[in-house]
Amino acid sequence: MMGKGIRNLSANSKITSYNTTLDIQTNHEVGQMDNIWLFSNQGILDTKGNQVDNVPFQGLVLASAVKNDQIVVVVDWHHVWLYQDERWEQIAKTDWKIQCLCWMGNGELLVGTNEARVAAIKNNQLNFLAGFDQVPERKLWTTPWGGAPDIRSFATATDGTLYANIHVGWIAQSKDNGESWNNLKDGLEMDVHQVVVNPKDPSIVIAATASGFYYSRNTGQTFSCTSQDLPHHYQRACAVFPSGKVFLTSTSRGPSGGSANLYRSSDNCQNWQQVKGLPDQIVRNINTFQIVVTGRESALVIIEDNQLYETTDLGVNWRKVETQFPHLYGAVVVQSLN
Numbered sequence: 001m002m003g004k005g006i007r008n009l010s011a012n013s014k015i016t017s018y019n020t021t022l023d024i025q026t027n028h029e030v031g032q033m034d035n036i037w038l039f040s041n042q043g044i045l046d047t048k049g050n051q052v053d054n055v056p057f058q059g060l061v062l063a064s065a066v067k068n069d070q071i072v073v074v075v076d077w078h079h080v081w082l083y084q085d086e087r088w089e090q091i092a093k094t095d096w097k098i099q100c101l102c103w104m105g106n107g108e109l110l111v112g113t114n115e116a117r118v119a120a121i122k123n124n125q126l127n128f129l130a131g132f133d134q135v136p137e138r139k140l141w142t143t144p145w146g147g148a149p150d151i152r153s154f155a156t157a158t159d160g161t162l163y164a165n166i167h168v169g170w171i172a173q174s175k176d177n178g179e180s181w182n183n184l185k186d187g188l189e190m191d192v193h194q195v196v197v198n199p200k201d202p203s204i205v206i207a208a209t210a211s212g213f214y215y216s217r218n219t220g221q222t223f224s225c226t227s228q229d230l231p232h233h234y235q236r237a238c239a240v241f242p243s244g245k246v247f248l249t250s251t252s253r254g255p256s257g258g259s260a261n262l263y264r265s266s267d268n269c270q271n272w273q274q275v276k277g278l279p280d281q282i283v284r285n286i287n288t289f290q291i292v293v294t295g296r297e298s299a300l301v302i303i304e305d306n307q308l309y310e311t312t313d314l315g316v317n318w319r320k321v322e323t324q325f326p327h328l329y330g331a332v333v334v335q336s337l338n
Helices: 136-140
Strands: 015-016 036-040 041-044 059-067 069-073 079-084 087-093 098-102 109-113 117-124 125-128 150-157 162-167 170-174 182-184 193-199 203-211 212-216 238-240 249-250 261-265 291-292 299-303 307-311 327-338
Touching: 036 059, 059 327, 069 098, 098 150, 109 150, 117 170, 162 193, 193 238, 203 238, 203 249, 249 291, 249 299, 291 327, 299 327
Parallel strands: 059 098, 150 193
Antiparallel strands: 015 327, 036 041, 036 327, 059 069, 069 079, 079 087, 098 109, 109 117, 117 125, 150 162, 162 170, 170 182, 193 203, 203 212, 238 249, 249 261, 291 299, 299 307
């Protein structure tokens, strides 16, 4: 099951996604790109733009979730595939539109769908969580265009706390493996695009929103906006390095993009600096899941949906990966245990 750019993947491999799990690895070598899979509208690619070998699908791969030697991906919005022991298996097919996935501490896999619903996959079926359907604020959830809300991203803290980003409806939190949920909204912009938890401190929760970057020191009980000094406030993606001390966030003029950029903070998100090495003019938004931490000091960012840049110094400087790509949605790091 080895792709051209992933030489050491075996049954003893560990696969780690830095956007969707806190099982952080830190041995991604500087400048070493051939242990990365990219998710695209043409399937799973290596960083040379080649399709990874023996993958049984070539459609749009949107999101992933990782647990030890297992990776699950969303394919064409309606299919969930599991990769384990060098084999792919389709574990769910549904008419619901799946946007994101998340492993819970009890080993169950959650998916977030359209109409803002959360389900556990059991016996190849989606079993919707009654506790999430019963969140009192659900009647307030909406979208700017008047349609039904959806689940845009998940985050899992090291203590097992789950966070679900409702678009549009703040963030929901569960401390009992999805049995019950609490809508977090004190001080938080309602229009959240991504939620992330600090890997070193589960009390710190961050969110990229339509009106800026929001930061919580108390597991989301209260939030404050810490990006007021940035030239633009619309944000869709955020990330934090494994040390828990350096943060990244994207900005633009609004939903249609324009003047998009990437910023970093090393002082608990109080002050932000524009990163170096990206193009002066970026039109499209850097979207949810398009900032991917790949190691202790390394990360990737997808710009204009089809260009890939890498940093190896905690996000200060970035260089372009000189490959022509189709539309890219995110990435996962494959680490060999051999």
